[in-house]
Structures are given as structure tokens and as C-alpha cells.
Amino acid sequence: MSELVLLAQSGFPAPMGGLTLAHYLFVSAAMFVLGVIGFLTRRNLIIMFLCTEMMFQAAGLALIAFSRFWLNQTGQTFVIFVITIAAAEAALALALVVLLFRKRESLSADEWSEMSG
Amino acid sequence: MGEIIHPFLLYAGIAVGGIGVAASLPRRRVSPQLLGGLLGAIGLGMVLLGFTLRAADRTPDQMPSIYFYVFALIALGAGLRVITNRRPVYAALYFILTILASAGMYILLSATFMAFALIIVYAGAILITYLFVIMLATQAPSEEETDSLTPYDAEAREPFFAAATGFALLAVLSTMVVSGVRGLPRDGIATPPANELASLPRRVERALRAAGTIEPEEQLVIGSSGLALVDAQARTARVGIPADGSFTSIRDVGLPEDLAVRNVESLAFDFLNRHPGTIEIAGVILLMAMLGAVVLSRRQVELDEELKRQQARPLGSEEMA
Incomplete structure (x- = not known):
């Protein structure tokens, strides 16, 4: 039996109300997958970028859960980075969206294929 | 795998959830969002309760934490509404709900500082920027049809294939969570x-x-x-x-x-x-992003003098008369 089995099935070090790491990891994975599906299916650029934010959020939840599991604050420190990157990505992506909307009067992702230079 | 959750329960829950999400994605004809949301909630609940039952076998004295289930349901339900809502404004508002529920889970994981930072930075700053851009970059509705949807909002692209791909990914991810990856180091991860x-x-x-x-x-x-x-x-x-x-x-x-x-x-x-x-690194990243956003969105609106005069005339016409 490998290490991760023990890791996911064992409870948190301090009392956590019967929850295991697997609970949080599953919610995080489900949130990530919802973001992936939204990114693949929606055609509105703003919603596509919202879905990337949701994927960031899922990664942050997994990091916080691991940080709690190992009683180690480095995971939380990394979440600060995740939020920073998300903010930077939002600023740049929304600037691009505004630029595209001024050019094309549309938010459809298909418009990107014609926008070069 | 059987020690954490019964494999049938895991994969059945994921499949039911996948069908629910695929059904509720926007489509030309009517898309059964309520039914899809219910199916998704049932699938998710099956898996989480499966985890809980097995955990309760090992530690029978601990009461299950109801807050986790409430927060998980709100977070994923609002996440489903983010990707299925036809109107971008509502999608952004539902995403704020997802953020708040995640902050609740952070508090359950005793990461209080990150929970409040998340609410302030995400729900307070990033999502407000999104709302501003949504309001800037949306065509004003014309007089005759005030409730029109743009075609790219009304219809999802390949909902079934995307949902199948996404939930296959979820099945693989949760298989790795519950059955483990071989060859990981045993020690040396946790620091004192x-x-x-x-x-x-x-x-x-x-x-x-x-x-x-x-x-x-x-x-x-x-x-x-x-x-x-x-x-x-x-x-x-x-x-x-x-x-x-x-x-x-x-x-x-x-x-x-x-x-x-x-x-x-x-x-x-x-x-x-x-x-x-x-x-410092985070500050440099944010500075770069700010510079990039300024450079990208700085564009002069070209209006020649004649056009300006034409547009000014309707405003000044009352004074002339």
C-alpha cells in the first residue's frame, strides 16, 4: 500500500469533525472540473476567464487542505501567490477583453481567431 | 481504494454528476437546469457521504461536521450556476457565492487569515473588476427587445463532450486521491x-x-x-x-x-x-500586470473634428433655440 492511501484516509491531526483529507480534495477536484467544463463550453470570453478563476480557487482549496493536514503554513503562503496570480491574470485578461470589445463589439471567443497583430 | 470509498459509489456518483452538468449547460432548446443541478448534487453527495461513512467506521466517536457539507454544496452549486447561467452578470455574482463558501471551508481548515484575504481580494476586488468589465463590454439593449441574449451566450459549445472530458478527469483525479500513487517518498514532506x-x-x-x-x-x-x-x-x-x-x-x-x-x-x-x-515577487508580478493592463487598454479614440462637432450639435441645439 502506498503512502497516499494512508494520507487520504487518515483524518486531520486535530479534531475535524469526522472529515478526512479526501473530502476536501474531492471538492477541490470537482470545482476544478467545473471550471474546466465551463472553459471548454462557454463562448463568452468573460465567463471563460471566470472559469479560470474557479480553477485557481480549487487549487487554493487543495493547498489550504494540505497545509492543515501537515500543520505547515507553507501551503497558506502559497495561496497568497495563487491570489496574486489570479489578480494579475484578471487585470491582463480583462484589458484584452476590453480591447477586443472595442475592436469587434462582441465578446465571442471565436473573434480571437481573426484578431492578429 | 475500498478503504476510503466503495469504487462503485465513487464512479456512480461521478457519472451521475457528469450527466447532471451536461444536462444543465445552456443550449438552443430548453435545458433542464433544475434537473441537472439535482443530479449533480446527488452525485456529489453520494461520493462525500461515501467518504464520511468509511471515515466514521474508523473514528466512530466524532460527529460529522455539517458545515463542511453546507459549504461544499453552496460552493459547487454556485460553481454550476457560474458555468450554466446565460447572463455574465449573474455568473459573476454566483462566482462571488462560490468564493464565500470557499472562505467558509478555509475557516473550517483553520486558515482564518486566508479566508478573510480571499473575501477582500477576490470577492471585493477581482470580482468587482469583472462586473465593471461586464458592464463596459456589453451591448446596450435596443428599444424593441430589451431582453435579448447574444448568440454566444445562449448556446454552449459541445456540452456533452466537454462534460464527458471533465468528468473523466474528475474520475482520474479522485482515483488518485483514494487509491494513491506509487513511488512517492514516505518521509521528508512535513517539516517540524x-x-x-x-x-x-x-x-x-x-x-x-x-x-x-x-x-x-x-x-x-x-x-x-x-x-x-x-x-x-x-x-x-x-x-x-x-x-x-x-x-x-x-x-x-x-x-x-x-x-x-x-x-x-x-x-x-x-x-x-x-x-x-x-x-517582493508578488509585488513585482502585480506591477507587471498593472503595466501590461495599462499598455493594452490605452488606445486613443479617433474622432475627427467634424464628427465631434456633429455629435455636439444635438446637445447644444436646445440652447440655440
């Missing part, structure tokens, strides 16, 4: 907790005084490294009476039970003591 109380002599001293453990003239002994001589493992501290540069009548006292390092303090130690460069 830093002795943070040694760097907080004022707090230790105040707690000791409040507990009545030390005399009024006694103080914590500061070692040669500049840290207080606090042993976090044995929960003792060394105190003495200061007398011209050294300490007399030195003794060890036990720390009070309720003296613990708070989340913000330990996060600050990790952030500024063990990873001192992070805040």
Missing part, C-alpha cells in the same frame, strides 16, 4: 513546526502574568540569539529577574494551557521569516 513562541516574548510574558505564574519583577530570559528561551515541546519558559544586563534567580515555569500561536502569527512567520522573498 517552528518555535514561534520564542519570537513572541511579549505575548508569552503577558500570558504568564495573566495566569499569575511569574512575579511582577520577573521577565522572560532572552538568549544570546535574541530569542526568548521558550521550549514549545515541553511548554516551559525560562524567567528571571533582570539585574544590570544579566538575569538572577533564573527558573523554568510552565506555559499556560491557552497560550497558542494564532493563525495570523504563524502565517506571518512562515511568510516573512522562512520565505522572505515572496512578498
Whole structure:
């Protein structure tokens, strides 16, 4: 039996109300997958970028859960980075969206294929 | 895998959830969003309850935490609405709900600082930027049809294939969670907790005084490294009476039970003591993003003088008359 089995099935070090790491990891994975599906299916650029934010959020939840599991604050420190990157990505992506909307009067992702230079 | 969840329960839950999400994605004809949401909730609930039942077998004395299920349901339900709602404004508002529920889960994981940072930065700043852009970059509805949807909002692209791909990914991810990856190192991941109380002599001293453990003239002994001589493992501290540069009548006292390092303090130690460069790097990233956004969105609106005069005329026409 490998290490991760023990890791996911064992409870948190301090009392956590019967929850295991697997609970949080599953919610995080489900949130990530919802973001992936939204990114693949929606055609509105703003919603596509919202879905990337949701994927960031899922990664942050997994990091916080691991940080709690190992009683180690480095995971939380990394979440600060995740939020920073998300903010930077939002600023740049929304600037691009505004630029595209001024050019094309549309938010459809298909418009990107014609926008070069 | 059977020790964490029954495989049938896991894959059946994921499949039901996948069908639910695929059904509720926007489509030309009517898309059964309520049914899809219900199916998704049933699938998710099956898997989470499966985890809980197996966990309850091992630790039967612990009551299940109802808050986790409430937060998980709100987070994923709002996440489903983000990707299925036809109107971008509502999608952004539902995403705020997802953020708030995630912040609740952060608090359950005793990451209080990150929970509030998440609410302030995400729900307060990033999502408001999104809302501004949505309002800037949306065509004003014409007079005859005020409730029109743009074609790219009304219809999802390949909902079934995307949902199948996404939930295959979810099945693989959760299989790895519950059955493990071979070849991972056993040890060396967890680091011993830093002795943070040694760097907080004022707090230790105040707690000791409040507990009545030390005399009024006694103080914590500061070692040669500049840290207080606090042993976090044995929960003792060394105190003495200061007398011209050294300490007399030195003794060890036990720390009070309720003296613990708070989340913000330990996060600050990790952030500024063990990873001192992070805040500068984060600042540089944000500066670069700000410069990039300014450069990208700075574009002069070309209006020649004749056009300006034409557009100004309707405004000034009343004064002329």
C-alpha cells in the first residue's frame, strides 16, 4: 500500500469533525472540473476567464487542505501567490477583453481567431 | 481504494454528476437546469457521504461536521450556476457565492487569515473588476427587445463532450486521491513546526502574568540569539529577574494551557521569516500586470473634428433655440 492511501484516509491531526483529507480534495477536484467544463463550453470570453478563476480557487482549496493536514503554513503562503496570480491574470485578461470589445463589439471567443497583430 | 470509498459509489456518483452538468449547460432548446443541478448534487453527495461513512467506521466517536457539507454544496452549486447561467452578470455574482463558501471551508481548515484575504481580494476586488468589465463590454439593449441574449451566450459549445472530458478527469483525479500513487517518498514532506513562541516574548510574558505564574519583577530570559528561551515541546519558559544586563534567580515555569500561536502569527512567520522573498515577487508580478493592463487598454479614440462637432450639435441645439 502506498503512502497516499494512508494520507487520504487518515483524518486531520486535530479534531475535524469526522472529515478526512479526501473530502476536501474531492471538492477541490470537482470545482476544478467545473471550471474546466465551463472553459471548454462557454463562448463568452468573460465567463471563460471566470472559469479560470474557479480553477485557481480549487487549487487554493487543495493547498489550504494540505497545509492543515501537515500543520505547515507553507501551503497558506502559497495561496497568497495563487491570489496574486489570479489578480494579475484578471487585470491582463480583462484589458484584452476590453480591447477586443472595442475592436469587434462582441465578446465571442471565436473573434480571437481573426484578431492578429 | 475500498478503504476510503466503495469504487462503485465513487464512479456512480461521478457519472451521475457528469450527466447532471451536461444536462444543465445552456443550449438552443430548453435545458433542464433544475434537473441537472439535482443530479449533480446527488452525485456529489453520494461520493462525500461515501467518504464520511468509511471515515466514521474508523473514528466512530466524532460527529460529522455539517458545515463542511453546507459549504461544499453552496460552493459547487454556485460553481454550476457560474458555468450554466446565460447572463455574465449573474455568473459573476454566483462566482462571488462560490468564493464565500470557499472562505467558509478555509475557516473550517483553520486558515482564518486566508479566508478573510480571499473575501477582500477576490470577492471585493477581482470580482468587482469583472462586473465593471461586464458592464463596459456589453451591448446596450435596443428599444424593441430589451431582453435579448447574444448568440454566444445562449448556446454552449459541445456540452456533452466537454462534460464527458471533465468528468473523466474528475474520475482520474479522485482515483488518485483514494487509491494513491506509487513511488512517492514516505518521509521528508512535513517539516517540524517552528518555535514561534520564542519570537513572541511579549505575548508569552503577558500570558504568564495573566495566569499569575511569574512575579511582577520577573521577565522572560532572552538568549544570546535574541530569542526568548521558550521550549514549545515541553511548554516551559525560562524567567528571571533582570539585574544590570544579566538575569538572577533564573527558573523554568510552565506555559499556560491557552497560550497558542494564532493563525495570523504563524502565517506571518512562515511568510516573512522562512520565505522572505515572496512578498517582493508578488509585488513585482502585480506591477507587471498593472503595466501590461495599462499598455493594452490605452488606445486613443479617433474622432475627427467634424464628427465631434456633429455629435455636439444635438446637445447644444436646445440652447440655440
